[in-house]
Amino acid sequence: MKYLAFAAGVLSVSAVWAETPELTVYTYDSFVSDWGPGPAVEAAFEETCGCDLKFVGAGDGAALLARLKLEGARSEADVVLGLDTNLTAAAAETGLFAPHEVSADYDLPIAWSDPVFVPFDWGYFAFVHNADLAAPSNFRALADSDLKIVIQDPRSSTPGLGLLMWVKTAYGDEAPQIWEGLSDNIVTVTKGWSEAYGLFLEGEADMVLSYTTSPAYHLIAEDDPSRMAAAFDEGHYMQIEVAGKLASSDQPELADQFLQFMVSDAFQSVIPTTNWMYPAVTPEAGLPEGFDTLITPASTLLVPAEQAAAIREVALAEWLGALSQ
Missing domain, CATH: 3.40.190.10 (Periplasmic binding protein-like II)
Structure with a gap:
């Protein structure tokens, strides 16, 4: 009986894991480091999504596009985070990315209206x-x-x-x-x-x-x-850094949810003191003390x-x- 109860428990846990959707996000290595935004973002998003958020470090930002071109529609990524405006046109031309429906009150030095890519810092x-x-x-x-x-x-x-x-x-x-x-x-x-x-x-x-x-x-x-x-x-x-969802994603709704979460205060508030960049949307608490000492170009x-x-x-x-x- 103990064995049957144990087996039933294992099956129950396995069923829960099987039902937990996984969202894979390709990004650059420093984003997923212990001192980067990745750990805090992962914890905060998983509290809201009922999913398993998996960050995959793929070198530096420009290496992301090279990897995507190599993998094509076979890529395991649902979202790519870490391209910038020097690469967005080339990325869009691959046909690998899908449009987004994110709405945000951006605080960027330029107007933003890209239908495919969502900015997260600059x-x-x-x-x-x-x-x-x-x-x-x-x-x-x-x-x-x-x-x-x-x-x-x-x-x-x-x-x-x-x-x-x-x-x-x-x-x-x-x-x-x-x-x-x-x-x-x-x-x-x-x-x-x-x-x-x-x-x-x-x-x-x-x-x-x-x-x-x-x-x-x-x-x-x-x-x-x-x-x-x-x-x-x-x-x-x-530099304006962006993220976009892949057209081949098997979790398109979850990818959309992540992109919208990316411009929320829960995400944006950790950017200044983990990625050490300006947030794309001003956090409710504003910029931390010390940012006022930085040079202005x-x-x-x-x-x-x-x-x-x-x-x-x-x-x-x-x-x-x-x-x-």
Whole structure:
């Protein structure tokens, strides 16, 4: 009888697990790290969805699109979180994404009306350095200096791609000369943001490509005001990070529910102090103390999503050419 009771219990638990829907979200590695938004988002969403939310780290942001192109409609992902506006047009052209019906009161520097992708945070790219460093105020000054920098590969990393777009937007036809000047400053090119920032913290470089918001982490989480972002007088390139649901998802309603949850206060309130970016929708409590100390770019640079692919190809060829010399 004890055996029968035990067997019945096992069958009951198995039935519950079988009935629990699973939502798979591809994202970048730092999002799912212990210190990233993933754990808090997972716990909060599972309280409302009656589901099992499964985050899958897939390298850095630009690597997400490459993986999706490889997997196609066979992908196990229901949602992809971590592309940005430099990649959204190319992602939409794959035909792998479905429209959304999310409604939100966005607090973005630009108007948002994309029918496929939903923004969840935004920020500005910048070079982060120690406060005691006499930082350059533009790319030309950086190229003329002896400072060592770490950047990310634009083929796998959205910050790396953002840097390409930043230089190209600021300098146009002179971008190849800027890269030639910077080539001596580059210590290494990493696949993703985490590796690059780690090298900077270990003292392997004077500056690292990151965000204007990165010093907030050190100030708020570590009570350390010794990191700063260099203000460049060309302006700073803006990144808007987005998520979208796959047309092949076997959980389309749950995917829609997650995208709507993504712009809720439960999600947006954890972004500033876990992803260390500006939230796409202002949290009820506002931004945490410390964000008011961050630099404000003199001007905002951003290539429209529909033009990004063409400019990206030209900028990538220029970058590869300069670094191969």
